[in-house]
Amino acid sequence: MAVLPKKDVVIIGYGAGAGPVSTELALAGYDVVVLERGPYRTTAEDFAKGALDTLRWNTRGEFLPPLQDVPLTFRTDLNQEAVPTNYIMANTVGGASVHWSGQSWRFYVEDFRVKTTLEQLYGPEKLEYLREDGANIQDWPISYEDVEPYYEKVEYYIGVGGWPGNIQGQIRPVNPDDGNPYEAPRQRDYPFRPLRDNATDLTFREGALKLGLKPFHVPTAITTEPWTSGYGVQRAACTYCTFCTSFGCWNGSKSSSLVALLPVAEATGNFEIRPNSHVLRINHTGDRAVSVEYIDLVTGEVHIQPGEIFILGAYTFQNVRLLLYSGITSNGLVGKYFINRAGPSVSAIFEDRYLNGYNGPAVQRQGVDDFNGENNAEEKLQLPDDQFFVRGAFIGSPSQRTPLETYNAVPPDVPRWGAEYKRYLSDNLNRYIGLQLLAEPIPYETSYIDLDPNYTDRFGVPAARVQRQVKQNEIRMARYIFEKGKAILEAAGAAKVWGRDTPVASATMTHDCGGLRMGHDPSMSVTNRYCQMWQVPNIFVTGGALFPTMSGHNPTETIWMLSFWLADAIKDNKVNIYNSEDFRS
Ligand SMILES: Cc1cc2nc3c(=O)[nH]c(=O)nc-3n(C[C@H](O)[C@H](O)[C@H](O)COP(=O)(O)OP(=O)(O)OC[C@H]3O[C@@H](n4cnc5c(N)ncnc54)[C@H](O)[C@@H]3O)c2cc1C
Numbered sequence: 001m002a003v004l005p006k007k008d009v010v011i012i013g014y015g016a017g018a019g020p021v022s023t024e025l026a027l028a029g030y031d032v033v034v035l036e037r038g039p040y041r042t043t044a045e046d047f048a049k050g051a052l053d054t055l056r057w058n059t060r061g062e063f064l065p066p067l068q069d070v071p072l073t074f075r076t077d078l079n080q081e082a083v084p085t086n087y088i089m090a091n092t093v094g095g096a097s098v099h100w101s102g103q104s105w106r107f108y109v110e111d112f113r114v115k116t117t118l119e120q121l122y123g124p125e126k127l128e129y130l131r132e133d134g135a136n137i138q139d140w141p142i143s144y145e146d147v148e149p150y151y152e153k154v155e156y157y158i159g160v161g162g163w164p165g166n167i168q169g170q171i172r173p174v175n176p177d178d179g180n181p182y183e184a185p186r187q188r189d190y191p192f193r194p195l196r197d198n199a200t201d202l203t204f205r206e207g208a209l210k211l212g213l214k215p216f217h218v219p220t221a222i223t224t225e226p227w228t229s230g231y232g233v234q235r236a237a238c239t240y241c242t243f244c245t246s247f248g249c250w251n252g253s254k255s256s257s258l259v260a261l262l263p264v265a266e267a268t269g270n271f272e273i274r275p276n277s278h279v280l281r282i283n284h285t286g287d288r289a290v291s292v293e294y295i296d297l298v299t300g301e302v303h304i305q306p307g308e309i310f311i312l313g314a315y316t317f318q319n320v321r322l323l324l325y326s327g328i329t330s331n332g333l334v335g336k337y338f339i340n341r342a343g344p345s346v347s348a349i350f351e352d353r354y355l356n357g358y359n360g361p362a363v364q365r366q367g368v369d370d371f372n373g374e375n376n377a378e379e380k381l382q383l384p385d386d387q388f389f390v391r392g393a394f395i396g397s398p399s400q401r402t403p404l405e406t407y408n409a410v411p412p413d414v415p416r417w418g419a420e421y422k423r424y425l426s427d428n429l430n431r432y433i434g435l436q437l438l439a440e441p442i443p444y445e446t447s448y449i450d451l452d453p454n455y456t457d458r459f460g461v462p463a464a465r466v467q468r469q470v471k472q473n474e475i476r477m478a479r480y481i482f483e484k485g486k487a488i489l490e491a492a493g494a495a496k497v498w499g500r501d502t503p504v505a506s507a508t509m510t511h512d513c514g515g516l517r518m519g520h521d522p523s524m525s526v527t528n529r530y531c532q533m534w535q536v537p538n539i540f541v542t543g544g545a546l547f548p549t550m551s552g553h554n555p556t557e558t559i560w561m562l563s564f565w566l567a568d569a570i571k572d573n574k575v576n577i578y579n580s581e582d583f584r585s
């Protein structure tokens with residue numbers, strides 16, 4: 001087992017979260033090494049040559065790790081044994097930011113203070129059912145105002161386009177060339193515009209407007225024009241090729257840590273990425289990490305990499321698993337308050353038009369936020385007590401309806417095999433719309449990640465085990481959001497609408513957050529406001545595991561934002577790597 005030369009910064013995993021902090025620290029002169037278990041795939045060699053291969057990237061999931069390397073188990077009943085389940089995030093240099101969709105949001109002002117917002121709006125009596133279900137909702141230790149410049153940095157340095165809805169407090173009117181009127185105030189417009197509409201989006205927009213809602217173009221981390229980032233990285237305009245989610249972009253247009261950040265870090269000369277390096281454990285002395293142990297997946301050799309600062313960037317499950325396996329538990333808080341989505345679904349067929357959903361990437365979409373967060377608080381207050389719920393969902397109109405991916409676009413009364421199935425699909429594929437309903441989950445005492453006592457990976461490390469249950473709030477929210485989605489499609493003229501108005505829990509659905517939540521109080525949280533572990537002050541965390549609460553929006557822009565925020569905290573000496581309670585606000 002070779003002990004390698006010590007580095008200033010050792011980063012475990014290179015996905016969305018690791019990208020900004022590693023680039024910024026390398027630019028500031030730190031000696032940075034990244035250990036990434038996936039291979040180094042590139043746009044030119046892998047994605048351009050393998051473009052449009054749905055079977056390879058989507059159906060067979062070439063990005064995904066073998067289950068015996070990265071096992072995950074799941075249960076909804078705490079008295080039952082967990083069973084192995086699929087892991088759906090890419091293991092590759094760039095992580096899931098390479099095969100993601102690119103829907104890219106800032107969180108709302110109130111998303112950072114959900115506890116306070118709910119208490120002010122509804123009072124303890126209305127919220128009693130949440131307490132009975134074991135909800136544990138905490139405000140974030142940072143405010144939107146603290147991090148607004150870092151959101152802007154994501155948009156201008158990584159690349160996010162959109163129409164603004166609120167510039168410096170001025171709400172924009174609802175018209176096709178404006179954004180989400182509910183969004184948090186931004187200081188500056190986006191650097192470029194979002195994707196154009198197709199017939200799916202215009203149909204959704206028509207239905208939403210008929211109901212008096214406020215539809216808008218969804219902001220996307222896809223360059224829609226030739227664009228040069230704040231770092232000087234040149235990017236080509238999206239060609240609307242459609243083979244987007246689950247694929248690496250062959251054109252370099254989809255923003256990722258791979259295309260937007262890695263070239264900048266590598267050009268510094270003091271940044272090294274070691275692909276095929278699977279980290280097994282963090283060696284520490286209780287309150288100080290000293291090295292990590294990793295296996296080279298090509299040679300099978302095990303190495304020790306010492307360092308001064310350690311940064312976790314291995315996604316929620318592996319970040320938690322590594323800490324627990326290394327004996328770092330933060331008094332039992334590591335792994336707690338896991339949050340991922342469990343929502344309803346709504347689909348429809350339109351007999352009077354083609355929707356061209358095959359024409360454009362998944363995130364080419366219109367959406368509404370009228371039922372998201374507490375935007376509809378007044379309406380919710382009118383609901384009977386047994387239907388009342390908190391938080392909400394974004395509703396949008398995805399595309400990327402490639403035939404292999406849209407095999408299940410059939411209503412319940414149509415068979416799922418044989419001649420009738422084929423005939424139905426061939427007649428209706430281009431008339432199909434399936435909504436995205438991003439229901440916000442609540443953190444509960446009984447939703448957590450720990451080490452599975454029965455399953456290990458091929459290196460002998462226990463699998464991450466996820467326990468996740470659906471509670472009253474999600475059941476009530478799902479029914480409500482299902483009805484709203486259905487109403488939009490019916491107002492737009494759908495011939496037939498179907499779906500599921502009940503939530504279904506799963507271990508992973510790509511927005512897997514919580515588990516290492518940040519907070520003000522070391523007895524209630526794992527990290528401080530600068531993503532620094534209270535227990536081991538030279539370990540920092542990136543990724544959605546930091547989130548104390550979720551949002552009705554996708555998480556990645558906030559993950560990137562927190563990583564820029566963390567980089568500044570280290571560079572500007574706001575944190576003390578020997579004492580996590582000694583930080584400057
Ligand atoms: C199909 C799909 C579509 C998505 N669409 C959107 C979207 O539209 N909008 C949005 O906001 N989010 C979306 N997401 C979610 C988004 O990809 C994640 O939020 C984001 O990538 C998480 O960042 P991360 O750095 O925490 O983890 P990742 O990006 O998953 O990176 C973690 C990296 O760590 C590596 N790693 C793991 N374990 C080890 C180990 N032991 N040693 C070394 N390396 C390790 C992995 O190989 C991986 O490369 C999508 C995800 C998927 C899969």
Ligand code: SF4
Pocket residue numbers: 222237238239240241242243244245247248249250251252253254360361
């Ligand atoms: S649709 Fe655009 S962003 Fe997506 S893979 Fe094609 S060119 Fe890239």
